Amino acid sequence: MIYSFNRIVKESLPVLILSGIITIGAGLVLNSSEKMITAFPGIIIMMPAFINMVGGLMSVLASRLSSALHLGMIHPKLHKTKTLDRNIIAMIIISLISFTFLGIIGSILLTVLGLVNTNMVLFTFMVLVAGLLTTMILMAFTIVLSYYLFKKGDDPDNWVIPILTSVSDLIGVIIFISFVSLII
Amino acid sequence: MAYVTNIKRIIEETTPFLLILTVIVLLSGGILSGVTEEFKIVPGLLILLPPLLDLRGNIGASLASRLSSAFHLGYMKPNKVTNCLKSNVYAAIFLSIVISFLLGLFSWLTCILLGTACISITTFVTISMITGIVSSSILTLLTILITQISFRRGLDPDNITAPSIGSIGDIVTIICFVLTIKLVLVWGMI
Numbered sequence: 001m002i003y004s005f006n007r008i009v010k011e012s013l014p015v016l017i018l019s020g021i022i023t024i025g026a027g028l029v030l031n032s033s034e035k036m037i038t039a040f041p042g043i044i045i046m047m048p049a050f051i052n053m054v055g056g057l058m059s060v061l062a063s064r065l066s067s068a069l070h071l072g073m074i075h076p077k078l079h080k081t082k083t084l085d086r087n088i089i090a091m092i093i094i095s096l097i098s099f100t101f102l103g104i105i106g107s108i109l110l111t112v113l114g115l116v117n118t119n120m121v122l123f124t125f126m127v128l129v130a131g132l133l134t135t136m137i138l139m140a141f142t143i144v145l146s147y148y149l150f151k152k153g154d155d156p157d158n159w160v161i162p163i164l165t166s167v168s169d170l171i172g173v174i175i176f177i178s179f180v181s182l183i184i
Numbered sequence: 185m186a187y188v189t190n191i192k193r194i195i196e197e198t199t200p201f202l203l204i205l206t207v208i209v210l211l212s213g214g215i216l217s218g219v220t221e222e223f224k225i226v227p228g229l230l231i232l233l234p235p236l237l238d239l240r241g242n243i244g245a246s247l248a249s250r251l252s253s254a255f256h257l258g259y260m261k262p263n264k265v266t267n268c269l270k271s272n273v274y275a276a277i278f279l280s281i282v283i284s285f286l287l288g289l290f291s292w293l294t295c296i297l298l299g300t301a302c303i304s305i306t307t308f309v310t311i312s313m314i315t316g317i318v319s320s321s322i323l324t325l326l327t328i329l330i331t332q333i334s335f336r337r338g339l340d341p342d343n344i345t346a347p348s349i350g351s352i353g354d355i356v357t358i359i360c361f362v363l364t365i366k367l368v369l370v371w372g373m374i
Contacts, residue, residue: 031229053202090198102206
């Protein structure tokens with residue numbers, strides 16, 4: 001029986017603590033921009049959706065990469081393979097679509113709530129560029145981390161996703177806040 | 185199912201779901217904007233937000249994925265409380281108690297070490313634990329429900345439970361966080 005209380009707790013605790021510590025870093029960044037957030041509540045409305053989207057994209061990539069590694073379609077060496085290329089291109093196209101969508105829906109929501117009169121084009125462009133930049137950085141991180149764990153003989157499935165969602169929270173918050181401070 | 189390498193298919197299967205999730209999470213961001221005044225009055229509160237959001241994902245989504253595997257393996261049957269279900273639920277609740285306590289403690293320690301203005305350690309731990317425990321309990325129930333329903337309908341719970349628990353978790357956690365902050369203010373803990 002693999003599902004005993006002790007085993008679940010013992011195997012989950014280290015990852016949970018580590019990702020807790022990483023996300024407290026994201027919290028610190030958010031907290032230090034508290035003045036900006038109270039002045040522009042739009043930031044706090046967009047933030048969960050932005051980091052959720054980055055996290056979602058990266059979990060898809062991570063879980064696809066570990067399946068491909070297990071199936072032997074990708075070898076953990078840093079050179080070009082067709083499968084890896086296609087995954088990367090797909091991720092870039094998905095983030096183009098998703099972040100444009102997030103920008104448009106977000107600026108409609110903010111205008112409806114009467115929070116800010118955002119310039120929809122500028123706002124969407126800002127969300128898109130911030131999103132693409134975050135995706136690029138995290139994709140590199142995901143690939144390196146999955147390869148490293150696979151080479152070490154660990155199953156990337158167990159570690160990459162929890163760690164990755166925390167790291168994408170951190171990087172996502174930093175990049176999003178810096179872009180917002182650029183346009184206001 | 186074979187591994188999909190067709191770019192068009194990866195995009196088609198991933199995008200719709202991501203877009204629906206985005207709208208849901210945007211709405212929960214709207215709820216959060218209701219407490220921006222409190223963020224001004226209560227220093228340090230924002231530190232807790234990303235870790236608490238992350239907590240539900242890590243505990244809830246892995247519970248969902250364990251329960252779906254257990255269904256496939258036959259360790260669980262719909263409408264029956266098996267030992268496997270019990271130990272999974274107890275572990276999820278136990279983990280959320282321990283981790284939300286540690287999150288409160290670590291956040292407070294980080295504030296003190298960095299010299300950031302913040303509330304007392306009791307308030308930090310209280311907010312973190314109430315939010316963490318209440319939202320985890322709601323999410324654990326929802327996870328069991330969604331897994332059972334999808335399994336009974338002949339759907340693979342793997343494809344449904346973990347992703348939907350992620351975004352439902354964001355909303356539930358944010359509502360619990362907002363209510364806890366209001367409650368703590370009413371109690372006069374700050």
